[in-house]
Amino acid sequence: xxxxxxxxxxxxxxxxxxxxxxxxxxxxxxxxxxxxxxxxxxxxxxxxxxxxxxxxxxxxxxxxxxxxxxxxxxxxxxxxxxxxxxxxxxxxxxxxxxxxxxxxxxxxxxxxxxx
Amino acid sequence: xxxxxxxxxxxxxxxxxxxxxxxxxxxxxxxxxxxxxxxxxxxxxxxxxxxxxxxxxxxxxxxxxxxxxxxxxxxxxxxxxxxxxxxxxxxxxxxxxxxxxxxxxxxxxxxxxx
Numbered sequence: 001x002x003x004x005x006x007x008x009x010x011x012x013x014x015x016x017x018x019x020x021x022x023x024x025x026x027x028x029x030x031x032x033x034x035x036x037x038x039x040x041x042x043x044x045x046x047x048x049x050x051x052x053x054x055x056x057x058x059x060x061x062x063x064x065x066x067x068x069x070x071x072x073x074x075x076x077x078x079x080x081x082x083x084x085x086x087x088x089x090x091x092x093x094x095x096x097x098x099x100x101x102x103x104x105x106x107x108x109x110x111x112x113x114x115x
Numbered sequence: 116x117x118x119x120x121x122x123x124x125x126x127x128x129x130x131x132x133x134x135x136x137x138x139x140x141x142x143x144x145x146x147x148x149x150x151x152x153x154x155x156x157x158x159x160x161x162x163x164x165x166x167x168x169x170x171x172x173x174x175x176x177x178x179x180x181x182x183x184x185x186x187x188x189x190x191x192x193x194x195x196x197x198x199x200x201x202x203x204x205x206x207x208x209x210x211x212x213x214x215x216x217x218x219x220x221x222x223x224x225x226x227x228x229x
Contacts, residue, residue, distance in 0.1 A: 009155075032215045043119070043205055043220035044158075051215030090157065094215075102148055102173065103218055107157035 002027050004093050006106035013081050014114050021076040021109050023091030032094040033074040034103065035065055039087045047089075050074065061085070086113045118142070119221035121206050127227045134193040136224050138206030145211035147189035148218060149173075149181065152203040164189055165211055196228045 003026045013019050025031065032051040036044040048059025055067040065076045074091060088110050092103040122137035140147065148163040150173075160173030162181040170181050178200060182190040189208075193200055203225050207218040 034217055036220075041223075041225075043222045044207075044218075046217045046219070049215055049217055092218075102160050102163050105158040107155065 002093065002104055004091050004104050004106035006089075006091055006109050008109045009107075010110045010112065012112040012114055015083050016080050019076075019078045019081045019085070019111070021089050021091075021111070023074045023076065023106060025072055025074065025091075025093045027072075027093055030069070033065075033067060034092040034094070035059065035063070035074075035076050036090045036092060037061075037087050038090065038108075044090060047076070081111075081113055083113045083115065086111055119206055119208055119219050121204075121221040121224050123224050124222060125225050125227075127229060128193075128196050129229055130195075130197055132193075132196045134196045134226070134228075136191040136193075136204055136206075136226070138189045138191070138208075138221060139187050140189075140208040140219070141187065142208065142210075142219070143186065144208035144219075145186070146209045146218075147183065148207040148209075149179075149189065149191045150205045150207065151175070152205055152223070158205065161191065198228050200226065201228045202226060 005024045034049045035047040038044045047063050048057050050057045050067045058064050088108045090108045091106040094103045118141045120139045128134050149161045150158040159175050164170045164183040180192045203223050205223045206221045209218045210216045
């Protein structure tokens with residue numbers, strides 16, 4: 001079955017430290033991959049996406065993610081975290097070549113930033 | 116920028132009421148989606164629509180229905196609201212064709228059923 005796993009429910013990082021949020025997926029073929037961020041009381045905002053080409057993708061707010069086919073992973077990274085990055089982060093996977101179907105979301109990772 | 120607008124940010128209703136949640140997008144997207152979000156459960160798909168008057172059940176359609184009479188508008192209906200439908204509801208939209216089309220989300224409606 002298609003699925004997305006975010007192994008970490010909650011992560012706390014010191015301001016200025018680096019960040020890596022993990023995402024693993026189970027899928028029959030190369031999927032489209034997305035990371036979204038949700039600030040408290042808000043909807044989801046797209047951070048970045050991968051669907052082909054360079055496996056390291058750059059997104060907004062200084063985030064990047066690397067697609068590793070051999071590990072079925074799409075981990076999100078940021079070299080230096082700011083207090084405003086505290087939010088919930090969702091990884092999502094979509095079917096390749098099947099437009100009109102829904103994304104599958106992980107259960108999310110909550111990021112807290114300590115000073 | 117894509118704008119997905121949900122009619123209410125907060126809504127309080129009573130059990131047994133018929134509840135309408137409205138969502139409008141301004142980018143001519145073919146696809147529209149309704150999710151509910153609960154702590155520890157992430158986003159769960161209720162229904163989606165890939166064209167006017169078309170709908171597909173998601174993972175948790177029970178107790179809900181939808182209506183899509185116009186391309187820009189997608190309504191979620193709770194036929195007879197119950198307390199277990201208290202949740203955050205998120206609407207999203209996307210293009211149907213083309214590689215890697217992301218979904219764009221509204222700000223959500225926090226619904227409380229008393």
